[in-house]
Amino acid sequence: MKVTVLLFARYREAAGDRAIVVDLTEGATLGDAWAAVRRRVPALAAETGPMMALDQAYRGPETAVLPGSEIAFFPPVSGG
Amino acid sequence: MPHCRLTTDPVDPRQAEAAVGGPDRGAVAGFLGVVRDHHAGRRVRRIEYHAYAPMAETILGQVAAEATARFGTPHVAIVHRIGDLGVGEISLQVAVAAVHRREALAACAWIVDEVKARAPIWKKEFGEDGTFWIEGPDGCRAAEPPLRPRNGG
Numbered sequence: 001m002k003v004t005v006l007l008f009a010r011y012r013e014a015a016g017d018r019a020i021v022v023d024l025t026e027g028a029t030l031g032d033a034w035a036a037v038r039r040r041v042p043a044l045a046a047e048t049g050p051m052m053a054l055d056q057a058y059r060g061p062e063t064a065v066l067p068g069s070e071i072a073f074f075p076p077v078s079g080g
Numbered sequence: 081m082p083h084c085r086l087t088t089d090p091v092d093p094r095q096a097e098a099a100v101g102g103p104d105r106g107a108v109a110g111f112l113g114v115v116r117d118h119h120a121g122r123r124v125r126r127i128e129y130h131a132y133a134p135m136a137e138t139i140l141g142q143v144a145a146e147a148t149a150r151f152g153t154p155h156v157a158i159v160h161r162i163g164d165l166g167v168g169e170i171s172l173q174v175a176v177a178a179v180h181r182r183e184a185l186a187a188c189a190w191i192v193d194e195v196k197a198r199a200p201i202w203k204k205e206f207g208e209d210g211t212f213w214i215e216g217p218d219g220c221r222a223a224e225p226p227l228r229p230r231n232g233g
Binding site for chain 1 (some may be wrong): 134203
């Protein structure tokens with residue numbers, strides 16, 4: 001299944017795009033989606049410890065991804 | 081009804097305070113986060129605030145609701161500015177009105193900590209030493225590599 005992954009802040013700059021589409025197998029998790037992003041974006045290959053969100057809520061890497069899920073990866077937040 | 085939003089416009093502190101106040105509340109506690117001219121030994125000229133806007137607004141609303149449950153303060157406003165801010169401009173406003181000061185002050189301080197830890201918002205700092213993404217409470221990554229003379233050039 002193809003899913004769209006949103007990237008923010010430094011990850012967005014590294015990818016040169018707000019979102020990328022990755023191809024995942026059925027039953028894939030957020031961790032699998034992150035691994036696919038790192039393969040696609042060499043500048044993120046060595047990146048560890050992203051924050052992960054599914055449908056605009058924080059979730060862990062074991063969380064299952066469904067077709068149509070809104071997936072986002074980003075560095076530790078620094079608002080305020 | 082909490083008043084939680086992102087804005088690209090300058091923050092008017094009176095607006096949020098007016099939104100939370102009322103005749104049955106004897107205390108309005110407020111916090112303003114302001115862009116500072118230095119960070120980690122560097123001079124800062126301006127900060128760009130970037131956000132995952134829909135999730136950030138959801139989180140602001142969740143933090144307000146949790147503060148209400150935790151401190152019994154239903155009158156909460158959280159406003160976070162995004163975009164390009166100069167030194168001295170307000171980036172974050174929190175206002176909490178309550179019957180008495182103690183719960184208003186406690187809720188306000190708790191909300192500020194939670195927003196900073198949870199809202200998907202990032203600072204990109206511009207200054208004399210370069211441009212840096214600020215990541216987490218202590219993290220910092222150069223946004224653009226510094227220019228270096230080429231070997232043999």
